[in-house]
Amino acid sequence: MKYFLEDEQANITTITVTLRVQILKQKFSQSLGLPFKELLPSSVIEQALSELKIRYYRRLFDPIVTLWVFLSQVLDTDKSCHNAVSKVIAYLAEIGVEIPSTDTSAYCQARARLPEELLENLFSQAAQNIEEKVTIEHLWCGRNVKVIDGSTVSMPDIVDNQSCYPQPKSQKDGCGFPIAKIGVIFSLATGAAIALCIDVLNTHDIKLARKLYKFLNPLDILLGDRAFCAYADLVTLLKLECDAVFRKHQARKTSMRQGKVVGDCDKLVTWYKPKKCPKGLSLDEFDALPQTITVREIYYYIVIPGFRTERVSLITTLLDKATYSTLDIVGLYGQRWDVELDLRHLKTTLGMDVLRCKTSSMVRKEIYVYLLAYNLLRSLMWSAGTTYGTPPLRLSIHRHSPSFK
Incomplete structure (x- = not known):
């Protein structure tokens, strides 16, 4: 009888978790931040998980719910984990089902379980989905133009962050924050971020660029400032x-x-x-x-x-x-000024200039989630622009734009 009761209790727990997951997926797919049902449906995430041979347990914060919460978190003005979990609890409370603990540890652990490769693949796929919609009238002289630039992001002053992305040597210990250097390639036609490279602060832009060339396609034109104008790199691009x-x-x-x-x-x-x-x-x-x-x-x-x-x-x-x-x-x-605006949107409008995660691995994941959210917004803008006859790049990613409502 004891074992029967334990099995019955386990079945009840499983049903409760499944119900709460279904409710959250329904809520996120319709009303929070972005229409994830159209832009990043659960089937796409499940396919990416399958391709990476990632298996997971049935729990409230499964990879799909966790990713959607993470995306909404980086889009929110209040980017704290407490605020993200509070919204999850609020959605469940509306339906009247049993709500989980207000403790953020389960969500934070679920974020940590998200593989970096999964986020990188979804980010690249979101960019590719927009690029596939580009037609000849959106090209420059019949060619695809990609714009490259570098920037920096700061993060909490934690030992792990400092060891991987140390602060500038000109700053005394305890008087600065860890800083990472990022290199990004954008599409001139769509504004989407195509590729990303993350390194330490003192990395030269040209070194970042050489890690990004593999993401270019034949006949692409790479547009950049003087930092990228080197003999060897012109030769490399011609070979590609x-x-x-x-x-x-x-x-x-x-x-x-x-x-x-x-x-x-x-x-x-x-x-x-x-x-x-x-x-x-x-x-x-x-x-x-x-x-x-x-x-x-x-x-x-x-x-x-x-x-x-x-x-x-x-x-x-x-x-x-x-x-x-x-x-x-x-x-x-x-x-080329457009890429400066794209980086400004990422860093200032979306708030990526100051990251919140406290480990280097989570910092990289946070950056990929920001870029994924940015590309999903670009996809939404592309659909709106083409539907209503407005150039998509003329639309704004400002926090008070309809994209955030």
Whole structure:
């Protein structure tokens, strides 16, 4: 009889947990933050779990509910775990079922169980889903343009965070916060984040970029500032059948008096292989570089009354002036500002500039969840823009926009 009662109690517990999970999934799919039922349905998460061969126990905070709560948490103004769990309890209380403990430990443990690879895959898949909707009229000269940039995020001053992402050496111990460097590639057409790289603060942007090149597709054009304009990287992009438009690095002193003139302020010039192996390249990689490459250099002036006139020099591997005119390339570089706005949305509007997690592994997961939420918002904006005839990139991700209601 004792064993029967235990089995009966176990069945009752299982039914209660299952009911509460179903209620939460219904609530999250309809009314919290984002319409997860359309943007990130449970079937997609289950498929990703299956592909990674991840098995889980039946509990209130299963991977699906946990991820949806995590996404809503990063979108909320109050990003505390206590607030996230309070909303879960409130939804269950509305239905009148038995509510769980207000203790946040179960939710925090469930977040920690989410594999980083799962979040990375869902983030990439969300970006790919938007990219598949891009048609020829959204492309630049028939080409996909990806924009690359780097930034930083801070996190709580915890020993584990400090060991993995130490604060700047200029700051005394106890007077600063751990900081991570991130590199992100965005799609110019959709605004979605395509790829992410996370490293320590003193990592140069070019090192981050070299970890991100694998996410480019043939015929992509990579757009970036002067930090990415290096001989070896132009060669690498050409080998990947991609092209580049970068601002010329200030250390390179190419004279516009040399080269073949192809238009006003527009020339084809020859770049020579560096005499010494640059930092970040192995000797084998350096030896494999060609002795010369031909690039196109375009310069123009920015004149603002009351300020010193600034000359801007662009370097590109797009050599065909008939297909890619001078004005087209100058205009394209002007759109690089969009990536600054994308990073501002992530860091300021969504609040990713100051992370909350207290371990390095959770910090990385938090960053991926922010980027996943950002891409889901971009997907929502793309659908709204195409439905109502408004350019999707003209829509705002501000907290008071309809996307957050």
